[in-house]
Amino acid sequence: MASTQLKAQLNDLLNSMFAMDFLDEQFKQLQMLEDGSCPGFISEVITIFCDDAERILSLITELLSKPVVDFEKVDAYVHQLKGSSSSVGAKRVALVCIKFRNVCQESDKEGCIATLHEIRREFDELNKKFRIMLQLEQQIQALDSKR
Structure with missing residues (x-):
């Protein structure tokens, strides 16, 4: 019974993430790649994405804090973040990465700083939702493995 409730919560969370445009069809494609032979695939992909995004956002923050900004480097990191997000x-x-680029x-430093804050907000909100999703999946796996 508890597993069924957790699965319903997970389904509701994912549906809300799609409805609020946090996720798109590409995420559904990833879900289709997960099967019995690789049950932790989505968790691994999400964890790598979130860790990588944190690293990139820190590097961008560091670059934008300098008196003279290397906009080409900033753009390269934003491009990398856009690719992994997509x-x-x-x-x-x-979408915010496109705006940032x-x-x-x-070469608008103030615009870059403002857009960095926007990306940070979007990423932090997505990251929270991903963490909840991963926790629910772990709880479901734990209950299912007891059977």
Whole structure:
């Protein structure tokens, strides 16, 4: 019974993430790759994405804190974040990355800082939801393995 309730919570969470455009069809493609032979695939992909995004956001923050900004480097990191966001289906983060790249091309430091805050907000919200999702999946696996 508890497993059924957790699965319903997980399903509701995912549905809300799609409805709020946190995720797109690419995430569904990833879900289809997970099967019995690789049950932790999604968890691993999400964990790698979140860790990598944190690292990239820290590097961008560091670059933007310097008196003279290397906008090409900032743009390269934003491009990397956009790619990884797109590959996991993190739609809102990827969309803000597109905006960020445009601001970088204008060499607008203040615009970059403002857009970095926007990406940080979007990523933090997505990361919270991903963490809840992973916790629910772990609880479901634990209950199912007891059977």
